Amino acid sequence: MIQVIPSIAIRQNKVVKMRKGDISSEKIYDENPLDLAKRFEDHGIEVVHLVDLDGAERGSPKNYQVVETIAGHTNLKVDFTGGISTDGDVGKAFESGAAYITASSVAVAHPEIFSQWIISYGREKMTLGADVTDIKSKIVAYRGWQKKSEIHLFDHLQYFHDRGLKYAKCTDISRDGVLEGPAFEFYQELIDKFPDLKILASGGVRGVDDIKRLNDMGIFAVIFGKSYYEGLLNLKDLKSFLIKS
Numbered sequence: 001m002i003q004v005i006p007s008i009a010i011r012q013n014k015v016v017k018m019r020k021g022d023i024s025s026e027k028i029y030d031e032n033p034l035d036l037a038k039r040f041e042d043h044g045i046e047v048v049h050l051v052d053l054d055g056a057e058r059g060s061p062k063n064y065q066v067v068e069t070i071a072g073h074t075n076l077k078v079d080f081t082g083g084i085s086t087d088g089d090v091g092k093a094f095e096s097g098a099a100y101i102t103a104s105s106v107a108v109a110h111p112e113i114f115s116q117w118i119i120s121y122g123r124e125k126m127t128l129g130a131d132v133t134d135i136k137s138k139i140v141a142y143r144g145w146q147k148k149s150e151i152h153l154f155d156h157l158q159y160f161h162d163r164g165l166k167y168a169k170c171t172d173i174s175r176d177g178v179l180e181g182p183a184f185e186f187y188q189e190l191i192d193k194f195p196d197l198k199i200l201a202s203g204g205v206r207g208v209d210d211i212k213r214l215n216d217m218g219i220f221a222v223i224f225g226k227s228y229y230e231g232l233l234n235l236k237d238l239k240s241f242l243i244k245s
Contacts, residue, residue, distance in 0.1 A: 052082025071097025
């Protein structure tokens with residue numbers, strides 16, 4: 001059964017969402033991160049994807065206090081991402097209560113460091129964030145999606161898969177925040193190419209039918225955000241995905 005993971009993106013202490021990673025399109029939601037987290041927990045959700053947008057842009061995390069608050073006042077497991085670049089960043093994130101780390105930019109700039117993290121902290125705790133602006137070219141974007149690398153997604157995934165990677169979050173940035181549906185063909189390609197990887201799909205989810213289709217494809221987890229904040233996805237609709245076997 002696919003795991004459903006809500007996303008909470010933080011910038012300047014506010015819950016926000018953008019379209020296609022474009023800062024100028026940012027929309028602020030009148031939500032408190034802890035209240036949101038408690039609401040998710042009350043509906044049976046177990047993991048939340050916490051995005052430190054301030055950290056992603058400056059290259060080092062800033063919102064550790066949000067991790068501490070959610071981890072300290074709920075039983076949710078926090079998957080923390082945004083600017084994690086050093087061993088110190090990782091250590092502080094775990095000390096703050098994060099259960100998992102998703103890292104992107106460091107894997108592009110210093111792949112040997114992220115490879116070492118997989119070994120040092122364990123493959124169950126490390127997720128590679130590997131996002132693309134264009135699913136045809138499949139060139140990996142990083143630094144809060146503001147920069148494009150010269151690395152092909154498949155080469156990127158293969159490099160870390162060879163070094164023990166188990167989890168990869170892959171976003172079609174062109175669909176993020178626009179509510180046009182996930183890039184299903186893109187995710188099918190990933191499953192076919194890397195059947196041993198646990199893929200977390202992110203971007204474009206409109207509602208429960210999209211999640212059902214990703215589940216039927218064999219996607220490990222789906223990260224959703226705007227569809228919930230805009231009222232298109234009701235947490236009660238996720239009940240069938242939250243029943244423990």
